[in-house]
Amino acid sequence: MYEFTYHKPQTIKDAISLFAKADDGIYLAGGHTLIPAMKVRLRAPTDVIDLSALDGLSGIHEESGALVIGALTTHDAVATSEVVARAIPALNKLAAGIGDAQVRNRGTIGGSVANNDPAADYPAGLMALDATIRTDRREISVDDFFTAMFETALEEDELIRSVSFPIVESATYIKFPSPASRYATVGVFISRQGGQVRVAITGAAACVFRCTEMETALSNNFAEDALDSIQLNADDMNGDMHASAEYRAHLCVVMAKRAVASLL
Amino acid sequence: MVQQSIGERVLRKEDLRFITGKGSYTDDINLPGQAYACFVRSPVAHAIIKGMDISTATAADGVIAVLTGEQVAEDGLGSLPCGWMVHSKDGSEMKQPFHPVMAADKINYVGEPVAIVVAETFLAAKNASELVEIDYEEIDAVVDISSAQSAADIYPEVPGNTVYNWELGEKADTEKAIREAAHVTRISLTNNRLIPNAIEPRAAIADYNTGTQDLTLYTTSQNPGLARLILTAFVQIAPEHKLRIIAPDVGGGFGSKIFVYSEETALAWASKKLGIPIKWTAERSESFVADAHGRDHVTEVELAMDEEGHFLGLHVKTIANMGAYLSTFSAAVPTYLYGTLLAGQYKTPNIYVEVDAVVTNTAPVDAYRGAGRPEAAYLLERIVEVAAREMNLDPVEIRRRNFIAPSDFPYQTPVALEYDSGDYEASLNKALEMADYDGFSERKKEAASRGKKRGIGFSCYIEACGLAPSQLAGSLGAGVGLWESGEVRVNATGTVTVLTGSQSTGQGHETTFAQLVASKFGISIDDVEVIHGDTGKLDFGMGTYGSRSLVVGGSALSKAADKVIAKGKKIAAHMLDSDVEDIDFEDGEFRVRKSNQSKTFQEIAFAAYVPHDYPLEELEPGLSEKAFYDPANFTYPAGTHICEVEIDPDTGVVDIIKFTAVDDFGIIINPMIVEGQVHGGIAQGIGQALLEQCIYDETGQLLTGSYMDYCMPRADDLPSFEVGMTCTPCTHNPIGAKGCGEAGAIGSPPAVINAITDALGIMEMDMPATSERVWRAMQQAGGA
Amino acid sequence: MSITVSLIVNGKAVTQTCLENTTLVELIREKLQLTGTHVGCDTSQCGACTVHMNGRAVKACTVLAVQAEGAEVVTIEGIGVADNLHPMQSAFKECHGLQCGFCTPGMIMAAIDLVNQKAELDDQSIRKGLEGNICRCTGYHNIVEAVGRAAARMRE
Known part of the structure; x- marks a missing residue:
């Protein structure tokens, strides 16, 4: 790791002002993407701004038909939360499948969402649940949030405070993990609310996306065979040594069918 | 006093320190005043070094020195040697490129060290390593094995990039058998390249004492004695009596810690040059590029049979990748440890194998758990399975039909080895029972009702262990x-x-x-302490690889213990006023035959060191004996592995439902430890079969350079294993043991792949059988 | 730049000065000389460096030392001693759940947290629960057995 200056602000205002003063500042939440990248010297920030002392950024609660998860809430806290289990148990399952036990004890939802790794799990959950990302300065609809690989609508210094998930009738997440990294080769999150179905897919392409083809088919007929005729275009998929684009396109449909089956 | 005898499941004496964090691995050791090293490694696979500027790095904070490959050359350090000379068919010696301790003028693989930065802290060394400026003029890299021989030469001294064309067996007879056979089965296969990945990365501390001029090297080694010999005799780093190698607790090796590498050698040289102790611990990303890799063969096989499926001839043509240089053991791996095993458990009368070893711009390839024998077992057990299907024979039946029978031992194979003992049907039968082969068709039906494809695969492997009779090894080209x-x-x-x-x-x-x-002396194992891993304490020793520790090292101890008993009898005879011929030693007591007069082991020991009542005119005091044991033959562990899988037809995911291994390791000292060895070997074999694959791109960049991309087996990738034993003792060592360290990794891969091809009703499947490969195979077979 | 970190390690308050880019495992191994915690990779995957921080298993290679300010850290040296082993330590020995011993401290620390967190464990959930720890020697068979045995004893 290169050297850097460490800061531990007590308020969001201080955090933002530290960021403004830094040559190349970066926020540190759980650190389970940032620290590995710094260790192998792929990231070299001048200033690391640790968010852990900020008040009110962790915790899970229900709020007028929505489940609100603070940005610093760990994956393990989400995985084991009874509040989550009552509201959107699919998020328990999603969080329980991120990384491994030790990673879940440190990694946070805010960090994962802000990083927007194309193979991360949370982006699919946010997208399919039509979540709202609440930051220090505004609320951002998920449909506007994940803009490209490792890119989001967040401004450079903007901090996520929490993510608000509308509570839906039912939802689930099915992941086909990469055997080496355990990231999603393909992850499909499906939610149903009032006859409307949202399908979000992670891992398969450069950025999480909603599969409108599947959404239309499932909104008309929520059944596995509604997906029979769907073939995703491999040209839109990631292809690498772990899984070709064609295989990923195939897995998207298989995982989506399994998700549907589990919701029937 | 609890006596722990041979065959008991004794809990391990070494565990207490490991479970309480009190082990002492190389990186746990720190010497006063030690400096830290970081290697500058080539980012390109094949290049001429046009220039190097170390001035900025040398001036950086905390840097003590930057030493380069050029300085290694100036100091006249020798080539890191390959310990085995293999001759080509035409009798010529193998072509061995010079393997510099650090590259001076040319780069031959990504990760090759070119300079060592020594600094006061590791951070300072690492920071400065990025300041070494090197001008590389890149050359097209040779990466692909199959086309290596037609690519431009990497080294002028290795024409056609071919190190040797080696052969074994009778070519004409084998070709005739194939021409005239009722049926010939043919397959092509790849034995995938693996990265050993002991969880402890390699590490070393070199400590040169300018006053005594002694050089001590703490290092993660499987064979400190051998390392000392190589560093002395070949690399000439220090005289043998002034060089001490200490291998403290070592965190796994699997072959990768046999070899004498650039880094440890450079460290020793640098310590001597600078007169300070220097420590280096590999980061995992360095291990990936710089530890010797394993396997990496492409092979074509033909098996000739008569109408009943009796094997008549086996013809094997292999290209083996050596990587950029010939590592310590490498030349022997695809030859003596491979071609000689091609008879397997079968009475195939004619066998011919030819092996072309090629150099490529990839990390050196050398012995990895099994070393040559997994490659032999894999091709043989794959083709036998395919042959059974082509002949419409049960895969069990075709094997039985061709087994070497218990009455055939000692059995001379057509590929140089003489098997001493074995009972292959016994292991097969026991495995079939444990795996409930009879119930398989029902299980297959039941799986089909759940939409799963179930398959069963067999592997009846043999290996040659207990390396090795020295004169035989010498005649084959061994340097030691x-x-x-x-x-x-x-x-x-x-x-x-x-x-x-x-x-x-x-x-x-x-x-x-x-x-x-302890069992020899009739004492408690608590009264026995075993010391290893320090050339300053031990006689010259050869170390651990090839499942040789108990078979060869244990035999030496057995002989030394016999000498102690023989001397003890003489002391007892004197003390008991009897003839030595009348003294028996049993259960820890020296006893005059047919009398009640006796002396305990402890009494005799005391008398030997306090020789007041002692035959000093005939015997020296003391009770300490040494032995060197040179085996008369290899040992031949063998067994049957059976794998049962279920495949998800939608995704191609392979789930191992049951894995059964029945092995004959001869006499077993500690079944608990032996089973543990089998478990670990199977896990590595399943890793090879399903998960692990080292991939270089066409420019020679390693794509699988971390655990994010190189798939290590995790707990949830594997089943529990059913392990059983049979026993035919080894006939030629004093223990009767055959060795157990590698069997799991040798027997398991073909069993897994045969199970997959059985489930899918196909003949071909390469390792690793990733879910995508399996899915594609189903697409091609139209079975999805 | 140097920074001072105060934390509790194995029940003992310690204050150390280190660079800001020092990881917790470097602090533990190099400054505190507690070398039972190991480093097996540089991508946060092998789990050899697992320790407990405020009662939960973490990979000490992926926590900055400064992040542990004020934390309670327990390493393999802090869970049991030769004549009073933690049930997980005993079970690893009894079940031959270790060979080279290098991954063992991290594996034991991860397994203790697993047992503490999960009310019920079977072979499959033990295997899943240990996915953050790589062992190259044992094939995990005996580790799974050891964790199952220790879990039963820890609940007695």
Whole structure:
């Protein structure tokens, strides 16, 4: 790791002002993407701004038909939360499948969402649940949030405070993990609310996306065979040594069918 | 006093320190005033070094020195040698490129060290390593094995990039058998390249004492004695008597810690040059690029049979990738440890194998758990399975039909080896029963009802272990002998200190050897301490690889213990006023035959060191004996592995439902430890079969350079294993043991792949059988 | 730049000065000389460096030392000693759940947290629960057995 200056602000205002003063500042939440990248010297920030002392950024609660998860809430806290289990148990399952036990004890939802790794799990959950990302300065609809690989609508210094998930009738997440990294080769999150179905897919392409083809088919007929005729275009998929684009396109449909089956 | 005898499941003596965090691995050791090293490695696979500027790095904070490959060359350090000379068909010697300790003028693989930065802290060394400026003029890299021989030469001294064209067996007879056979089965296969990945990365501390001029190297080695010999005799780093190698606790090896590498050598050289102790610990990303890799063969096989499926001839043509340089053991791996195993458990009368070894711009390839024998077992057990299907024979039946029978031993194979003992049907039968082969068709039906494809696969492997009869090895081109040393020091109070040239990297020598010696003397294993891993304490020893520790190292200790008993009898005869011929030693007592007069082991030990009543005119005082054991033959562990899988037709995911292994390791000292060895070997074999694959791109960049991309087997990738044993003792060593360290990795891969092809009703499937490969195979077969 | 970190390690308050880019595992191994915690990779995957921080298993290679300010850290040296082993330590020995011993401290620390967190464990959930720890020697068979045995004893 290169050297850097460490800061531990007590308020969001201080955090933002530290960021403004830094040559190349970066926020540190759980650190389970940032620290590995710094260790192998792929990231070299001048200033690391640790968010852990900020008040009110962790915790899970229900709020007028929505489940609100603070940005610093760990994956393990989400995985084991009874509040989550009552509201959107699919998020328990999603969080329980991120990384491994030790990673879940440190990694946070805010960090994962802000990083927007194309193979991360949370982006699919946010997208399919039509979540709202609440930051220090505004609320951002998920449909506007994940803009490209490792890119989001967040401004450079903007901090996520929490993510608000509308509570839906039912939802689930099915992941086909990469055997080496355990990231999603393909992850499909499906939610149903009032006859409307949202399908979000992670891992398969450069950025999480909603599969409108599947959404239309499932909104008309929520059944596995509604997906029979769907073939995703491999040209839109990631292809690498772990899984070709064609295989990923195939897995998207298989995982989506399994998700549907589990919701029937 | 609890006596722990041979065959008991004794808990390990070494465990207490490991479970309480009190082990002492190389990186745990720190010497006063030590500096830290970081290597500058080539980012490109093949290039001329046009220039190097170390001035900025040298001036950086905390830097003590930057030493380069050019300085290594100026100091006249020798080539890192390959310890085995292999001759080509035409009798010519193999073509061996010079393997510099650090590259001076040319780069031959990504990660090759070109300079060492020594600094006050590791951070300073690492920071400065990025300041070394090197001008590389890139050359097209040779990466693909199959086209290596037609690519431009990497080295002028290795024309056609071919190190040797080696052959074994009768070519004309084998070709005739194939021409005239009723049926010939043909397959092509790849034995995938693997990265060993012991969880402890390699590490070393070199400590040159300018006053005594002694050089001490702490290092993660499977064979400190051998390392000392190579560093002395070949690289000429220091005279043998002034060089001490210490291998403390070593965290796994699997072959990768046999070899004498650039880094440890450069460190020793640098310490001597700078007169300070220097420490280096590999980061995992360095291990990926710079540890020797394993396997990497492409092979074509033909098996000729008569109408009943009796094997008549086996023809094998292999290209083996050596990587950029010939690592310590490498030349022997695809030849003596491979071609000689091609008879397997079968009475195939005609066998011919030819192997072309090629150099490529990739990391050196050398012995990895099994080393050559997994490659042999894989091709043989794959083609036997395909042959059974083509002949419409049950895969069990075709094997039975061709087995070497118990009455055939000793059995001379057509590929140089003479098997001493075995009972292949016994292992097969036991495995079939444990795996419930009879119930398989029902299980297959039941799986089909759940939409799963179930398959069963067999592997009846053999291996040659206990390396090796020195004269045979020498005639084959080995640069060293392959005996082992052992010393049994009985202390005055009757406790015993055992010293062995074998080196544990986790195999539990401290327990197994203590059990062996304790049972010889009829004492408690608590009274036996085993010492290894320090050339300053031990006789020259050859170390641990090729499942040789108990077979060769244990035999040396057995002989040394016999010498102790023989001397003890003389002392007892004197003390009991009897003839030595009348003294028996049993259960820890020296007893005058047909009398009640006796002396305990402890009394004799005391008398030997306090020789007041002692035959000093005939015997020296003391009770400490040494032995060197050179084996008369290899040993031949063998067994049957059966794998049962279920495949998800939608995704291609393979789930191992049951894995059964029945092995014949001869006499077993500690079944608990042996089963553990089998488990670990199977896990590595399943890793090879399903998960692991080292991939270089066409420019020679390693794509699988971390655990994010190189798929290590995790707990949830594997099943629990059903392990059973049969026993035909080895006939030629004093213990009757055959060795167990590698069997799991040798027997399991073909069983897994045969199960997959059985499930899918196909003939071909390459390792690793990733879900995508399996899915594609189903698409092609139209079976999805 | 140097920074001072105060934390509790194995029940003992310690204050150390280190660079800001020092990881917790470097602090533990190099400054505190507690070398039972190991480093097996540089991508946060092998789990050899697992320790407990405020009662939960973490990979000490992926926590900055400064992040542990005020934390309670327990390493393999802090869970049991030769004549009073933690049930997980005993079970690893009894079940031959270790060979080279290098991954063992991290594996034991991860397994203790697993047992503490999960009310019920079977072979499959033990295997899943240990996915953050790589062992190259044992094939996990005996580790799974050891964790199952220790879990039963820890609940007695």
